[in-house]
Amino acid sequence: MISVARSTIKKSFDKSFNGKFELEELGKTASARKDSEQCEKSGQSKKFKELFERRMGIFVTLHTFPERELRGCIGFVSPMPLWDGVRRAAYAAAFEDPRFPQLSADELGKIIIEISVLTEPTPIKCGPRDYEKSITIGKDGLMLQNGPYSGLFLPQVPKEQGWDAKEFLCNLCCKAGLTPEFLYDKNTELWKFQAQIFAEKEPNGEVEEIKIEN
Numbered sequence: 001m002i003s004v005a006r007s008t009i010k011k012s013f014d015k016s017f018n019g020k021f022e023l024e025e026l027g028k029t030a031s032a033r034k035d036s037e038q039c040e041k042s043g044q045s046k047k048f049k050e051l052f053e054r055r056m057g058i059f060v061t062l063h064t065f066p067e068r069e070l071r072g073c074i075g076f077v078s079p080m081p082l083w084d085g086v087r088r089a090a091y092a093a094a095f096e097d098p099r100f101p102q103l104s105a106d107e108l109g110k111i112i113i114e115i116s117v118l119t120e121p122t123p124i125k126c127g128p129r130d131y132e133k134s135i136t137i138g139k140d141g142l143m144l145q146n147g148p149y150s151g152l153f154l155p156q157v158p159k160e161q162g163w164d165a166k167e168f169l170c171n172l173c174c175k176a177g178l179t180p181e182f183l184y185d186k187n188t189e190l191w192k193f194q195a196q197i198f199a200e201k202e203p204n205g206e207v208e209e210i211k212i213e214n
């Protein structure tokens with residue numbers, strides 16, 4: 001999956017690239033086929049093959065190397081074929097994250113790519129005062145919505161930031177453009193999900209599955 005994401009971004013720098021609609025054809029190119037074959041030859045070959053055949057949510061995160069600063073993160077919660085989702089999320093993380101300038105060709109060799117494959121979100125149905133008890137840091141990602149306002153954090157984010165459950169929830173509200181008081185609003189909906197995470201150890205390097213310690 002990482003090779004597919006990287007080849008998608010690399011292809012986008014070609015002068016002949018005609019925009020997002022060409023993503024439909026990227027999977028048919030010799031380069032993409034070669035990258036897929038390399039994935040299948042790795043120790044994770046069975047897992048990669050099974051994942052590509054499934055419809056799941058997907059997020060692609062870009063980090064600078066070696067600083068590991070966030071450089072882009074875009075994804076899709078709604079299930080889609082992972083082959084398609086990886087390519088679309090990789091393109092969006094590199095060129096459409098509004099928090100960052102578009103990735104340049106010179107930066108491609110200086111970033112590491114991380115892919116999170118999401119389980120289907122399940123609603124948290126307890127009352128707001130019990131939200132904290134319903135969350136396992138290092139395991140659960142969260143998604144919140146209140147009318148047009150929404151926010152999402154992947155499971156690895158609170159561990160990376162050193163947040164407890166209360167801080168996780170408060171920061172989620174802030175990301176959605178809401179104050180923490182909106183956790184108690186009757187129109188606020190909250191879901192949790194889990195993720196299987198793969199990442200490069202270095203740019204174009206070995207891929208490992210990331211296990212988050214609870």
